Amino acid sequence: MPRVFVPQRVGVGDVLTIAGDDGHHYTRVLRARESEPIAVAAAGVSYLGKVVTSDAKVGEMVVKIESRMDSHEPMLQVTVVQGLAKGDKIEEIVEKCTESGASRFIIFPSVRTVVRLGDAKIESRLLRWNKVAREAAAQSQRDVVPSVAYAKDRSGLRNHLSEAKRVLLLDESETTMGIRQALKEIQDDATCNSIAIVIGPEGGFADEEREWFHDNLGAVSVTLGPRILRTENAGLMALSAALYEYHDLGG
Amino acid sequence: MPRVFVPQRVGVGDVLTIAGDDGHHYTRVLRARESEPIAVAAAGVSYLGKVVTSDAKVGEMVVKIESRMDSHEPMLQVTVVQGLAKGDKIEEIVEKCTESGASRFIIFPSVRTVVRLGDAKIESRLLRWNKVAREAAAQSQRDVVPSVAYAKDRSGLRNHLSEAKRVLLLDESETTMGIRQALKEIQDDATCNSIAIVIGPEGGFADEEREWFHDNLGAVSVTLGPRILRTENAGLMALSAALYEYHDLGG
Numbered sequence: 001m002p003r004v005f006v007p008q009r010v011g012v013g014d015v016l017t018i019a020g021d022d023g024h025h026y027t028r029v030l031r032a033r034e035s036e037p038i039a040v041a042a043a044g045v046s047y048l049g050k051v052v053t054s055d056a057k058v059g060e061m062v063v064k065i066e067s068r069m070d071s072h073e074p075m076l077q078v079t080v081v082q083g084l085a086k087g088d089k090i091e092e093i094v095e096k097c098t099e100s101g102a103s104r105f106i107i108f109p110s111v112r113t114v115v116r117l118g119d120a121k122i123e124s125r126l127l128r129w130n131k132v133a134r135e136a137a138a139q140s141q142r143d144v145v146p147s148v149a150y151a152k153d154r155s156g157l158r159n160h161l162s163e164a165k166r167v168l169l170l171d172e173s174e175t176t177m178g179i180r181q182a183l184k185e186i187q188d189d190a191t192c193n194s195i196a197i198v199i200g201p202e203g204g205f206a207d208e209e210r211e212w213f214h215d216n217l218g219a220v221s222v223t224l225g226p227r228i229l230r231t232e233n234a235g236l237m238a239l240s241a242a243l244y245e246y247h248d249l250g251g
Numbered sequence: 252m253p254r255v256f257v258p259q260r261v262g263v264g265d266v267l268t269i270a271g272d273d274g275h276h277y278t279r280v281l282r283a284r285e286s287e288p289i290a291v292a293a294a295g296v297s298y299l300g301k302v303v304t305s306d307a308k309v310g311e312m313v314v315k316i317e318s319r320m321d322s323h324e325p326m327l328q329v330t331v332v333q334g335l336a337k338g339d340k341i342e343e344i345v346e347k348c349t350e351s352g353a354s355r356f357i358i359f360p361s362v363r364t365v366v367r368l369g370d371a372k373i374e375s376r377l378l379r380w381n382k383v384a385r386e387a388a389a390q391s392q393r394d395v396v397p398s399v400a401y402a403k404d405r406s407g408l409r410n411h412l413s414e415a416k417r418v419l420l421l422d423e424s425e426t427t428m429g430i431r432q433a434l435k436e437i438q439d440d441a442t443c444n445s446i447a448i449v450i451g452p453e454g455g456f457a458d459e460e461r462e463w464f465h466d467n468l469g470a471v472s473v474t475l476g477p478r479i480l481r482t483e484n485a486g487l488m489a490l491s492a493a494l495y496e497y498h499d500l501g502g
Contacts, residue, residue, distance in 0.1 A: 072477040096484050101476070140478045178502020180495065224501045225352070225494075226323040227391045233347050233487075240491035241500055243476075244431065249492055250475045251429020 002030050003039040003046075003138040004063070005145050010042040014065045015052065024059040032061055039141065040065060046072065046143045073143050074248035077103040077194040079164055080235050081157075083110030083201035084117070089232045094129050096236050098136035098146050101243050105133070105148040106160045106196075112203035122150050154212065161217055164196035165189075169213050170234050171221035172204050179222040179238060183245040195242060199235040253281050254290040254297075254389040255314070256396050261293040265316045266303065275310040283312055290392065291316060297323065297394045324394050325499035328354040328445040330415055331486050332408070334361030334452035335368070340483045345380050347487050349387035349397050352494050356384070356399040357411045357447075363454035373401050405463065412468055415447035416440075420464050421485050422472035423455050430473040430489060434496040446493060450486040 004022055018026060026032045032054045040049045046069040052062040080102045082093055094105055107129070109116065117125065129148040137145040151157040161167065166186045168179065186192055198213060205213075213219035224237055243249040255273055269277060277283045283305045291300045297320040303313040331353045333344055345356055358380070360367065368376060380399040388396040402408040412418065417437045419430065437443055449464060456464075464470035475488055494500040 070477065074476075099478060099480055099484055100488060101478055140480065142478060179500065180498065180502045222501060225325075225499060226321065227350060227352055227393060229350055229391065233350055236484075236487065237351060237491045237500065240488045241495045244492045244495055247431065248476060249430065249488065250473060251431045 001037055001039050002026060002032065003041060003141060005041045005134065005137070006043075008043060009045070010040065010047065010065050012047070012065050012067060016040070016049075016063050016065070018061045018063060019059065023061055026061050027054045027056040027059055031056070038063055039069065041137075041143045044073070044144045046070075046141075071143055072141050074101045074103075074243050074246065075193060076242060076246040076248050078239055078242055079104050079106060079161070079194070079196040080239065081106045081108065081161065081167075081196050081198040082235060083108060083199060083231065084113040084115055085201045085231050086115055090125070090129060091132050092232050093235060094132045094146075094148055095136045097239055098133045098142065099140040100236060100239055101142075101248060102146055102239055103144070104146045105129070106151050106157065107148065108151040108157055110201045111206035111209045113201045114203075122152070126150055154216070158216060161196055163194065164217075165192045165194055167196045167198060167213065167217045167219040168238070169198045169205070169210065169219040169221045170200070170224060170238055171210065172223075172228065173210075174221040174223045177220065177222050179224055179241055180245070182220050182222045183242055187245065197235060197238045197242065199231055199238070202231055252288055252290050253277060253283065254292060254392060256292045256385065256388065257294075259294060260296070261291065261298065261316050263298070263316050263318060267291070267300075267314050267316070269312045269314060270310065274312055277312050278305045278307040278310055282307070289314055290320065292388075292394045295324070295395045297321075297392075322394055323392050325352045325354075325494050325497065326444060327493060327497040327499050329490055329493055330355050330357060330412070330445070330447040331490065332357045332359065332412065332418075332447050332449040333486060334359060334450060334482065335364040335366055336452045336482050337366055341376070341380060342383050343483050344486060345383045345397075345399055346387045348490055349384050349393065350391040351487060351490055352499060353397055353490055354395070355397045356380070357402050357408065358399065359402040359408055361452045362457035362460045364452045365454075373403070377401055405467070409467060412447055414445065415468075416443045416445055418447045418449060418464065418468045418470040419489070420449045420456070420461065420470040420472045421451070421475060421489055422461065423474075423479065424461075425472040425474045428471065428473050430475055430492055431496070433471050433473045434493055438496065448486060448489045448493065450482055450489070453482055
């Protein structure tokens with residue numbers, strides 16, 4: 001079933017017009033037809049709807065909201081804080097972690113990041129990454145589209161992470177504190193429903209950078225075990241572990 | 252540090268000659284030099300070694316075994332049983348799950364598999380998949396290279412899985428039994444250190460196929476939660492969950 005995201009709250013019985021890019025996409029690309037079912041995720045809540053009219057010429061579709069659906073969202077909010085990596089890796093990470101249940105992404109240029117992006121390039125990448133998140137959210141039937149932001153510098157990082165209560169740093173040089181122990185300790189704090197997981201780029205963290213995360217964001221270095229994980233794999237495994245620990249991955 | 256896999260058992264003080272494809276790779280591609288350190292994984296045990304001589308012309312390298320290294324292997328053996336999927340997806344799955352700690356792979360043509368491979372094609376794919384596993388095992392510093400096999404039909408599947416004590420089937424239509432509950436029940440059996448995880452191709456399982464796994468392999472259908480996961484992502488998340496539950500993912 002196709003899925004459309006709208007920003008506003010809706011209720012059962014409401015009738016919505018989908019125009020613009022989404023209108024184009026659903027009427028022309030997906031060729032939605034009258035009386036077909038469609039899922040509508042409205043301000044984080046999912047509904048089952050029905051296509052009332054679909055006008056491919058104008059690129060507009062009218063949808064009636066019929067019933068509320070169960071939530072597909074995890075209770076634990078996980079922010080993936082990913083060091084900028086080469087090639088299409090960020091796209092891959094955004095796609096896979098969106099499917100898997102991440103709630104937002106902060107991309108940052110790490111000390112060992114090889115790629116350097118100018119402002120124009122950052123803008124175009126952000127558009128692309130947010131589009132990938134939207135498509136992955138639709139495909140995996142999320143109720144919300146995770147946002148992707150870029151933190152140009154450390155004060156940006158600090159602002160973006162001011163609400164993350166606990167920050168875990170995936171650290172190849174950490175041998176003692178396993179992610180399991182760290183997650184169990186976080187879980188003892190019943191008020192904590194939001195964590196951030198920081199992943200370095202291909203070359204890992206510089207010492208000074210690791211210390212900055214410890215000192216400024218209260219980050220705790222954790223290990224995922226003795227096997228060396230690529231940057232595009234490490235975040236996904238840590239996210240799986242966190243959701244699993246919080247009963248958000250199959251009970 | 253580069254890592255070479257040899258089939259035989261070795262001991263500290265032994266001197267080995269690395270020839271053939273590996274000799275070529277280490278002397279010519281990686282340009283190993285005298286007295287450089289090298290990791291040697293010998294019959295599942297890792298050692299720190301030193302290059303004694305490296306002859307790029309002949310494509311041979313002599314290595315001395317200096318000390319034993321800690322194991323990088325999980326206690327839980329996880330067999331990834333993956334329905335044949337399109338394009339390069341199997342390569343991606345073998346690469347990522349090898350890094351993450353899978354112990355072997357069985358690829359099978361599922362009822363809903365779109366690709367059909369003839370015998371010659373299967374042979375060439377198996378060579379490729381096993382090469383990917385070897386490279387990923389070296390990169391992630393595994394002690395063993397997971398094997399990749401192809402089960403052409405159901406009697407092949409049954410043979411390959413005769414030793415897997417517990418089989419979990421990732422099942423989109425399952426809503427009650429979460430993977431967490433299933434793993435906890437398996438863990439109650441202290442003698443069980445080997446499980447298999449079955450993942451369908453893009454279209455999921457056919458009803459009859461799901462029943463065959465239940466009836467013939469004692470497979471239990473489990474859910475990874477309400478979000479729809481792509482086939483190339485589902486196995487990795489389930490593997491992460493299983494290793495986490497068994498203290499094989501960071502404590």
